[in-house]
Amino acid sequence: MNAPETYAATNAASTGVSIDRKRLKALARRTDRPGLVFIAKWLAALACSSFAIWLALGSWWVWPAMLAHGVILCVPAYALSHETAHGTAFKTRWLNEAVLWATSFIYIEEPLHRRYTHTNHHTFTWHAGKDSQMPFATPMDFRGWLQEVSGFGLARFHIAAMLRLAAARYTPMMREVVPESELPKLTRNARLFLALYALLAGLIVWGVGWPLWFLVLPRVLGAPAMLLFTLIQHVEMQENSPSILESTRSFGTSRTGRFLYMNMNHHIEHHLYPQVPFFALPELHEELRDQLPKPDPGFWRTNLEVLSVVLRRSLGRHTKARSIRQAPHMIGQGRFERIAERTM
Amino acid sequence: MTNWVRACATDAIDAEDLIMWEHDGRSFAIYNTDQGFFATDGLCTHQHYPLEDGIVIGTVIECPLHGGRFEVTTGEALSAPVCEDLKTYPVKIEGGSVYLAID
Ligand code: FES
Numbered sequence: 001m002n003a004p005e006t007y008a009a010t011n012a013a014s015t016g017v018s019i020d021r022k023r024l025k026a027l028a029r030r031t032d033r034p035g036l037v038f039i040a041k042w043l044a045a046l047a048c049s050s051f052a053i054w055l056a057l058g059s060w061w062v063w064p065a066m067l068a069h070g071v072i073l074c075v076p077a078y079a080l081s082h083e084t085a086h087g088t089a090f091k092t093r094w095l096n097e098a099v100l101w102a103t104s105f106i107y108i109e110e111p112l113h114r115r116y117t118h119t120n121h122h123t124f125t126w127h128a129g130k131d132s133q134m135p136f137a138t139p140m141d142f143r144g145w146l147q148e149v150s151g152f153g154l155a156r157f158h159i160a161a162m163l164r165l166a167a168a169r170y171t172p173m174m175r176e177v178v179p180e181s182e183l184p185k186l187t188r189n190a191r192l193f194l195a196l197y198a199l200l201a202g203l204i205v206w207g208v209g210w211p212l213w214f215l216v217l218p219r220v221l222g223a224p225a226m227l228l229f230t231l232i233q234h235v236e237m238q239e240n241s242p243s244i245l246e247s248t249r250s251f252g253t254s255r256t257g258r259f260l261y262m263n264m265n266h267h268i269e270h271h272l273y274p275q276v277p278f279f280a281l282p283e284l285h286e287e288l289r290d291q292l293p294k295p296d297p298g299f300w301r302t303n304l305e306v307l308s309v310v311l312r313r314s315l316g317r318h319t320k321a322r323s324i325r326q327a328p329h330m331i332g333q334g335r336f337e338r339i340a341e342r343t344m
Numbered sequence: 345m346t347n348w349v350r351a352c353a354t355d356a357i358d359a360e361d362l363i364m365w366e367h368d369g370r371s372f373a374i375y376n377t378d379q380g381f382f383a384t385d386g387l388c389t390h391q392h393y394p395l396e397d398g399i400v401i402g403t404v405i406e407c408p409l410h411g412g413r414f415e416v417t418t419g420e421a422l423s424a425p426v427c428e429d430l431k432t433y434p435v436k437i438e439g440g441s442v443y444l445a446i447d
Pocket residue numbers: 388389390391392393407408409410411412425426
């Protein structure tokens with residue numbers, strides 16, 4: 001969506017948060033090393049979980065092994081495709097783009113579509129009908145939660161988007177967020193991705209087992225973990241606000257969570273200054289601490305409170321959460337007026 | 345006849361950085377790169393966001409809003425979401441000052 005010249009994009013300026021310019025530049029400085037170290041650790045973890053699957057093949061233990069492998073596969077693949085869509089993961093551009101392609105393949109989204117729709121998400125963060133990355137209707141109820149966390153809703157969107165791009169049958173949203181001259185590139189890439197997915201499917205049908213055990217089933221099993229991370233970025237927050245503090249949530253999480261999610265638990269900080277790479281987000285958090293709300297409690301507690309809220313909303317009970325932040329209109333009892341429809 | 349206008353002192357721009365300079369109701373970005381000083385329009389061609397808080401990497405400026413990249417020596421749009429080139433302006437250095445040729 002091309003913002004009019006007068007539109008103020010949702011970021012630090014529209015929120016009224018500020019930082020010393022020199023400090024911001026220092027925090028936004030690029031380097032390859034943290035991204036390469038991250039990938040090395042990620043591949044080592046994947047090698048371990050793959051080994052566990054290999055050991056468990058033929059027994060029921062293969063299912064928990066594939067679940068663990070799926071979490072290790074999906075959450076960092078999402079986080080890396082996000083970071084590289086921003087272009088902040090590496091200083092070396094070709095490295096950034098190569099990782100964007102590889103991780104978007106796992107995430108099942110054409111890389112330029114990923115970049116353009118995310119660009120729009122930063123311009124119109126959580127604005128109904130304008131933000132092209134609103135994955136659920138708001139306020140969320142239990143049905144919406146199930147659709148989101150099961151991975152069903154996102155998979156349906158991603159598959160439909162890939163097929164539409166490949167067929168050059170662009171949706172109004174695609175035409176809105178992607179310049180006309182770029183659309184043929186998205187079509188070319190989507191066709192290439194579909195050919196590779198077809199190759200994997202062909203191998204499985206042919207009787208080759210590894211794509212199924214190490215890629216496809218773990219991708220399905222690991223998706224809910226990835227979606228529990230992404231769900232709490234904006235759920236229960238304020239739609240249509242210029243303030244990132246009102247539309248977005250940061251939350252605490254363990255070292256493992258911070259690693260898998262590449263520090264994106266500092267989500268407010270990321271939306272305020274998207275040019276700051278993942279490895280500098282903890283420092284950015286320290287720098288802005290006095291201007292920000294306290295992060296919500298840990299990943300599990302935040303998710304349990306969200307689940308409790310959406311269940312109660314579906315049952316017509318009061319929806320005040322115990323401790324997580326909620327927009328005022330999310331708190332109440334009985335019928336809730338629909339504010340935003342999903343755009344993905 | 346080229347209209348050279350003094351914009352700033354050379355030491356007003358840190359190495360690998362830029363400043364915004366307003367002149368006659370227009371904004372310009374002036375860069376101090378490892379290849380020398382360069383100047384372009386000050387607003388990104390994608391959504392007209394000021395480039396001021398962008399990152400300079402070599403001779404590339406990255407827009408702070410969505411990360412679109414431009415080659416500052418030529419203004420060429422290098423990567424999505426920017427597709428339209430930035431206008432560039434000739435620069436000369438004289439007596440410790442940066443001058444821009446403005447049309
Ligand atoms: S406004 Fe510069 S890349 Fe979007």
